Amino acid sequence: MATVAELLQPVENDLETLLSDLRSLIGAGHPILQAAAEHLFSAGGKRIRPGIVLLLSRALSPDGELSSRHRRLAEITEMIHTASLVHDDVVDEASTRRGVDTVHSRFNNRLAVLAGDFLFAQASWHLANLDDLAVVKLLSRVIMDLADGEVRQGLYRYDTGQSFETYLDKSYCKTASLIANSAKASGVLSGLGNDRLEDLYRFGRQLGLAFQVVDDILDFTGSDQQLGKPAASDLATGYLTAPVLYALEERPALAGLIERELCEPDDLSQALALVRGCEAIPRSRALAEGFAREAGEALQWLNPSDSRTALLSLPEFVLSRLY
Structure with missing residues (x-):
């Protein structure tokens, strides 16, 4: 790759x-x-x-x-x-x-x-x-979303009752909004019509979500060196991501560990074993693959060029970090 x-x-x-x-x-x-x-x-x-x-x-x-x-x-x-x-x-x-x-x-x-x-x-x-007022609106929205995502992430720490929707909204705000809205803004500056602008936005949104889900999987499967930070640091901090939310559906015992904020010496390693020992990682991988596929589909209409080829390789690249 x-x-x-x-x-x-x-x-x-x-x-x-x-x-x-x-x-x-x-x-x-x-x-x-x-x-x-x-x-x-x-x-x-x-x-x-x-x-x-x-x-x-x-x-x-x-x-x-x-x-x-x-x-x-x-x-x-x-x-x-x-x-x-x-x-x-x-x-x-x-x-x-x-x-x-x-x-x-x-x-x-x-x-x-x-x-x-x-x-x-x-x-x-x-x-x-x-x-360009349209571009100003798109990118000032991003600055709002970034702050919103950071606040939400803090509010839902160790909250095992949060919905998957909450997680995706937070991921959109923190990671996908900038890619989606700046992609759309480049189309605005190029004078594209609304349908094409929506395609650009969709490309950025789905690519950003794929990127975030892959990051969240790597938090459980990657090495410290690959991640540039300690593995499982999201879970240790109380940030519940796709693998954890899926694991909570399959392994109810996980909720008890998280709700007491992983405060006992063995809690984190137990929680990790529960997440890694069920279908949570494969399900998260399928989620990322779906987002990546949708990102690629959104740009098929671009005229052939080196830039188009590079853009259409990005979803595959994002997933390749898992293997």
Whole structure:
């Protein structure tokens, strides 16, 4: 299976440009915020989200060229994503991300919150300057969704009574909304009609949900090294994901462990054994496969191009992380 870098190859140069532009866009601010931003944009990262915007923009362009507004949309997408990561890391008290110190562990919590705010504010400013109300609405919705998802995640900790719908809504807010709405926004800037805009939105939504479910499965099946964080850390924190919700249907004993917040020494390992010992992981895998298939179906109408080929390989790539 192709790597991310290979998949994003048609927009490799665009992503290089994007990173240097981001550094200069953000570099004008306060020296410490600048240091935080520099650190963030050089911290590796796969750049899948801006990559999708750039691939779609090229795939939709009659001559395959990128307009400056499409480039700016990709930059705004990456700013919003990065801002949300900074805040997530503070909330989750994570000390590293992708093997690099998080902003709050390099500086402090207060500064990390401010750096995240600063990036959200920068993104909003550049968004407004695109002078397209439809695009402003789509991406400001994302900023609302990200906050909403983070709050919901906190509210439903250790709550074994939550519905599957609750989990999917939270996953949409935290992961899929940005991909779905920025994909749709690239279509708005390309002048597409409503039906096609809905297809772009659907592609991003289903791809984002597949991505999240795969992440949630890897929390139970991946190694610490593969995950970049301790395995089963979601469950340990009380975040109940697809594998846990499926396991609760099959293994009622799991509910008791979770409701007492896994406080006894053996609770976490018992809970893990219950999740791994039933159909929860295969069912979650089938769920992710369904989302990935729907994402691919949503873009079949694109004209042949390298960008289209890359986009249609993304759902398969997301699933390949499981094998």
